[in-house]
Amino acid sequence: MTDPDEPTDLSPMDDTASSSPAGSPAGDPAPTRYELDPADRRTKLRENVIEAINALPFHFASPINIEGLDAGDLFQLNTLLGGAIEVQTVDTLNRIRSVWDPDDEWQDYGFKRFSQSFPDVRLVRGDNTQQPILGIELKGWYLLSKEAEPSFRYQATAEASSVWDLLVCVPWTLSNVLSGSPRILEPYVEQAKYAADMRTYYWKHLRAGDAGSRNSDIHVPQGVTPYAPAGTSTSDKPAQDGGGNFGRVARIRGLMSSWISGLVNSPVSGIPAKYWIDFLKAFSESNDQEQLRRKITALVRRADTSAEEAKAERVYELLSELRQTLN
Template identity: 50%
Template sequence: MPSDGRAPRIDEPTPPEPDPDHRITSLANRVRDALTALPIHFQSPTVMEGLDATDLFALNTVLGATIEVQVVEALNRMREVWDPEGEWPLHEFVRQAQTFPDVLLRRRSTQGIDDVAMGIELKGWYLLAKEAVPSFRYTVTPMACSQWDLLVVVPWCLSNVVSGKPRVLGPGIWSARYAAEYRNYWWQNIRHARSDMTIRIPAGVEPYSGRDHTVDEPVSDSGRNFGRIARIGIMDDWIDDAIRRPLAGIPARDWTAFLRKHTDDSDPETVWSILSAEAVEVLAGGSAARTEEVLSTLRRLTSLLDAD
């Protein structure tokens, strides 16, 4: 690294390959299995009712942190998945605020010293958010990530689209270190920019060190785009799959487009006529009951647009 702390140009990174015989490697693989099974085990007591349709975009702000807490609770209930042999009896998943990573799998000793097995940078993504992609910034420096740490994005929605309990879908899972390395590689080698592409790298950072300054900082970033991990390519296939998933029979991306297009001033009957016709066309060949269920949900949504 240059003496001024700036990152040199790097070759395209690849995901780390931990020793397959290491006990944490086996643990991390089982944690990945548990994360994949989240949709089955996730539970939320929260019930959302009476929302105006145009308020749906704000749900990630209202419920995002709660969803992340409930994901951690679900992981702790799934101990039989990630610790079937009881090798980690005193470890549990805990959240930590304002520090990377968001979640630690740790054991607290009687002396108050943490024994950390691995970490998860956990982000919830409300599928009907206006951006239509995860919008968080991921700026942690690669050396703050162990080879087992994960970046996990959990998409969620309401059980009845516009109301009900939160439910989660299959999460996206990436190596936290690889995501940070690829972000820097993309910033310096792939994006097309005339500005200075140098990145300032903090020195002396290690995983779980508790240091305040563990982020990489671009020299030039007037648009504050550094760290927008959904834009660099590694999530593209997963995001595309997520927004294609049907909610009440209609792909999530179409719900988002509908909500983004129609404001409080839109005429609900016009909206209903257009959308119901599109829904009938999309659902052609399906059961009458399913079509009626979708149309009922759409009618409810358009009535919310006309709510006082």
């Protein structure tokens, strides 16, 4: 879920950690997570919601079924289906409310998605959308996307989140790897306010390159409070960001790195996800069959150094058959 093998000040979510201001000045320690009041009902609710999020892979079901896509087009699935996956994730959370509300303390509440607001999922009572109990900024990640990491930008200012709010990234693949229905894998869960602080700290102090020659200032919107109405400006904006990388939290060491590494090295139909990504790249970048055969053979041997040529050839044949079936 988080990063167990990173330095102590960047350790997994620890709700007893002390708070720290966004935008720490140079020389200050990295941000730490915000304390939660154990006497506040939202603290226990939040623990239960995290438990429900972690249970999503066992309960998620989608009516979507993908067939007939070219292998190269699969890289675009997050763009095509990302919104639908997020909607179905919210539906699943409401369906397993017994996990996050086992004692029926929040019977009048449910999760609703507000796509033009931050956070975009809120636990609200009926139609009272302006007084959520807590919020979730929900992001989807198609695990076999070309970048091999979540590409979303998380730009919300820290003051737009309460200490109970969560940043959640839900990774998914198709049930038959290149076709079928979406299935969810282990979600990433982090304190939203802390994630915003870490993003700011990284931008100001940890980015590669010559810090002295760049402007690392960030323009912070004023007067922002949690659960602002739709259309409210809640995003921090860098003074200089020619590459459009501000908010790429997947690149911040200690935030998502161990979780990402675990997923891209995890098996998808028996083959680590990172090799499926390489296979799909090979198919999308080459129409020359002999060149493609050499690429696939090299990838198979990289995945399994003991693989004989016959095994590599068989993998190539199976992938080619699958590609023809999908076309």
